[in-house]
Amino acid sequence: MPELPEVETIVRSLRKLTAGRRILKYHPLRNDYIHQGLEHRKKVTNSVIQEVERRGKYIAIHLSNNFSLLHHLGMSGRLLLQPGSDPLEKHTHLRILLDDGSVELRQRDPRRFGFAAILPSVELKTFVSWSHLGADPFRLRAPRFYALMAGRKQAVKSFLLDQRRIAGLGNIYTDEALFRAGIHPVRPTGQISSAEAGRLLQCIRTVLRESIVAGGSSTNDYQRLDGTLGLFQHKHRVYRRVGLPCPICHRKIEKLVLNGRSTHYCPGCQT
DNA sequence: ATGATTTCCTGTAGGC
DNA sequence: TGCCTACAGGAAATCA
Numbered sequence A: 001m002p003e004l005p006e007v008e009t010i011v012r013s014l015r016k017l018t019a020g021r022r023i024l025k026y027h028p029l030r031n032d033y034i035h036q037g038l039e040h041r042k043k044v045t046n047s048v049i050q051e052v053e054r055r056g057k058y059i060a061i062h063l064s065n066n067f068s069l070l071h072h073l074g075m076s077g078r079l080l081l082q083p084g085s086d087p088l089e090k091h092t093h094l095r096i097l098l099d100d101g102s103v104e105l106r107q108r109d110p111r112r113f114g115f116a117a118i119l120p121s122v123e124l125k126t127f128v129s130w131s132h133l134g135a136d137p138f139r140l141r142a143p144r145f146y147a148l149m150a151g152r153k154q155a156v157k158s159f160l161l162d163q164r165r166i167a168g169l170g171n172i173y174t175d176e177a178l179f180r181a182g183i184h185p186v187r188p189t190g191q192i193s194s195a196e197a198g199r200l201l202q203c204i205r206t207v208l209r210e211s212i213v214a215g216g217s218s219t220n221d222y223q224r225l226d227g228t229l230g231l232f233q234h235k236h237r238v239y240r241r242v243g244l245p246c247p248i249c250h251r252k253i254e255k256l257v258l259n260g261r262s263t264h265y266c267p268g269c270q271t
Numbered sequence B: 001a002t003g004a005t006t007t008c009c010t011g012t013a014g015g016c
Numbered sequence C: 001t002g003c004c005t006a007c008a009g010g011a012a013a014t015c016a
Helices: A004-018 A038-044 A121-126 A142-149 A156-161 A171-181 A194-213
Strands: A023-028 A034-036 A049-055 A058-063 A067-072 A078-083 A092-098 A103-108 A115-120 A254-258 A261-265
Touching: A004 A049, A004 A058, A004 A078, A004 A194, A023 A038, A034 A038, A038 A067, A038 A115, A058 A121, A067 A121, A115 A121, A142 A156, A142 A194, A156 A171, A156 A261, A171 A194, A171 A261
Parallel strands: A034 A115
Antiparallel strands: A023 A092, A049 A058, A058 A067, A067 A115, A078 A103, A092 A103, A254 A261
């Protein structure tokens, strides 16, 4: 499930490997995977990739013709840069041919929770889910973070998963950050002190930064742009580690279900 | 307004 | 071996 570190890893590779290259063809294999702007698909031919931007878990590829390509990987989505001659893998919904077609960007997504879209760049800021995104965790300031949580009963983990509040966290990094901060996932946000909020924000940033360095977490479907696996799954302390000893207090990691999400925590360290 | 629940989708794992 | 069910979860829509 690509979250901020996985998407950031892909975006950094995209910047390095696709900037300045020309698009030969935008070729959807499943029209219903293109949630918006399918009618613009022929207009991107001959445009040049100028800039690749990440916001939360979204990827925006800005083109020279004032269009932007928007991508979300959902939970099983992959964006892969590969030779156009490679055999077409199952669940490939979109091909973006580059240069003379010898190289292409492919979006694969078995569960189809992700999507792609083509938008005039000026319309990106009115695209609902993009425009409603909350602050990037690296930019958010602690007092603002604390103010967002104050006075609410919502479980802190549910709050962290809400992309309109803070953008980019998913199930892995909420569990890992809450563990590092020593905060129980079900604690109401209103009961979190200013000091705890500051610590939590620091833990969020640290775990995200460490994961980016490791190229993200490959627990299920996630692969980097070149198809290799990320390495941060080996550093998880609680996520999917039910019954294994806590690295701090050695009590067994437990799991509960919160809003339909499996939630992993240490009953000793997190209060 | 807030927050919980349901829905979409398919590959994989486990039970019998 | 094969069939069945449960599970994984991002985010929009719906419900209480």
